[in-house]
Amino acid sequence: MDQRTYNFHVLIHRSETAPHIWVAHCLELGLVSQADSPAAARDAIEEAVTMIVLDDLNAGLDPLDRQPSEEKYQQMAKDLFERGRTVDLSQDDVADREQVSRFLVLLQLSFEKEASPGGKPRAAHLCELGYDNGAAA
Amino acid sequence: MPYRLRKLVKVLDEYGIEVERPRSGSHWKLRAKGRRAYVVPAHNGWKTEITDEYIQGLCRHFALERTTILSKLRGRK
Numbered sequence A: 001m002d003q004r005t006y007n008f009h010v011l012i013h014r015s016e017t018a019p020h021i022w023v024a025h026c027l028e029l030g031l032v033s034q035a036d037s038p039a040a041a042r043d044a045i046e047e048a049v050t051m052i053v054l055d056d057l058n059a060g061l062d063p064l065d066r067q068p069s070e071e072k073y074q075q076m077a078k079d080l081f082e083r084g085r086t087v088d089l090s091q092d093d094v095a096d097r098e099q100v101s102r103f104l105v106l107l108q109l110s111f112e113k114e115a116s117p118g119g120k121p122r123a124a125h126l127c128e129l130g131y132d133n134g135a136a137a
Numbered sequence B: 001m002p003y004r005l006r007k008l009v010k011v012l013d014e015y016g017i018e019v020e021r022p023r024s025g026s027h028w029k030l031r032a033k034g035r036r037a038y039v040v041p042a043h044n045g046w047k048t049e050i051t052d053e054y055i056q057g058l059c060r061h062f063a064l065e066r067t068t069i070l071s072k073l074r075g076r077k
Helices: A038-058 A071-083 B005-014 B052-062 B066-075
Strands: A003-014 A022-026 A031-035 A102-112 A122-131 B018-020 B027-031 B038-041
Touching: A003 A038, A003 A071, A022 A038, A022 B052, A031 A038, A031 B038, A031 B052, A038 A102, A038 A122, A038 B027, A038 B038, A071 A102, A071 A122, B005 B018, B005 B066, B038 B052, B052 B066
Parallel strands: none
Antiparallel strands: A003 A022, A003 A102, A022 A031, A102 A122, B018 B027, B027 B038
């Protein structure tokens, strides 16, 4: 089947001003979403990315031709690549149990070439990394 | 501090940014003339708490002055 596959880097961290909320950034698209747990934030940004990519494809636009996230978030993601360890975000208490404050998810979305407004992509989380505040300093 | 989605949508309306509510899902679409769509998390409807980080990303996308938007959000009843 003719498909378009996109790989996105998703950074997830606690909000600085509202620590009960986890914020998720899609670094390539400059998109932000949020939720009350790391896993929910991951799912939220996946939905947001899907909506935006479909919107762009249906308008004949390249989704990757968007302004990426700010440099500070790119840097956080780079640090996670270098020092993060594999975690399982699907565990509800992963942040507390693993003492992890930031996560990086590699999200792969595959769209049929002729995307329809209601079309849903195939999604895969290729890698989930996390590290604690101490490592981030 | 987080802001309610209801307040944010009212402020965005001043800038000609319109909200489109899909039939399903937990995000609403934001559209402005000449700009690509953006989305806003709306899992708790109008009461959804919106973080500073989200507003930062939103302002970056629509080329809005963040301090002005935050000031309007703080001042709005």
